[in-house]
């Protein structure tokens with residue numbers, strides 16, 4: 001896929017409506033912020049003040065890149081809502097690190113009761 005094709009892809013109608021759907025599914029909350037705060041709560045790690053709240057999701061990111069998996073381009077399981085900062089970060093760090101978030105994000109926060 002060339003850059004121009006990728007650009008066209010991102011602007012097509014199908015993508016725009018799917019993007020909205022994913023943001024609504026994730027309640028416009030950055031899923032990586034949620035994962036970061038949750039894991040810090042579990043490990044006792046201290047977060048920087050800017051990292052202590054869930055930022056608003058503005059980007060929909062492909063967990064498996066379109067270039068590598070064009071077949072997953074419209075797969076809702078391959079899409080995740082992110083804030084600007086997290087989106088920048090995932091594009092600058094290893095994909096494997098990010099994949100973990102995918103599998104932890106669906107667990108509801110409130111079910112961690114200890115008996």
Ligand SMILES: [Zn+2]
Pocket residue numbers: 030031032033055082083084085086087
């Ligand atoms: Zn974020």
Ligand SMILES: [Zn+2]
Pocket residue numbers: 060061062087091
């Ligand atoms: Zn992305």
